[in-house]
Amino acid sequence: MNFTENKLEQAAMRKTIKRLLRKYKYPPKGQKKAMDTVLRQAKLMREQMVG
Template identity: 65%
Template sequence: MKVIAHELTKAIKENMSIDWNLRDSARARMRITVRRLLKKYGYPPDLQKFAVDTVVKQAELMAGGMEV
């Protein structure tokens, strides 16, 4: 789990742009990245939707904390 969390954090930071949370294409790209990472580490398919939604919500919170 620690490796997955580390890679997810890295991927989110790399994909985060100024207005990523406002553009549907950028959000879709982030969701695809998260799904690929989860699949890579054998995350259960029935739990992936919830995990992807959770990661995107956390990324939104993280981006909100970065705004000045």
């Protein structure tokens, strides 16, 4: 099982991403798009690692 299949893991990742975006003063207007991009990249990286 991986985070892309587990809703609790997805929620934890979203929470971490939001915290980091706020910490580094990412503009609130672009946070949703940035979060979606990070999650998409993580999913692609995992697929490449697993095969």
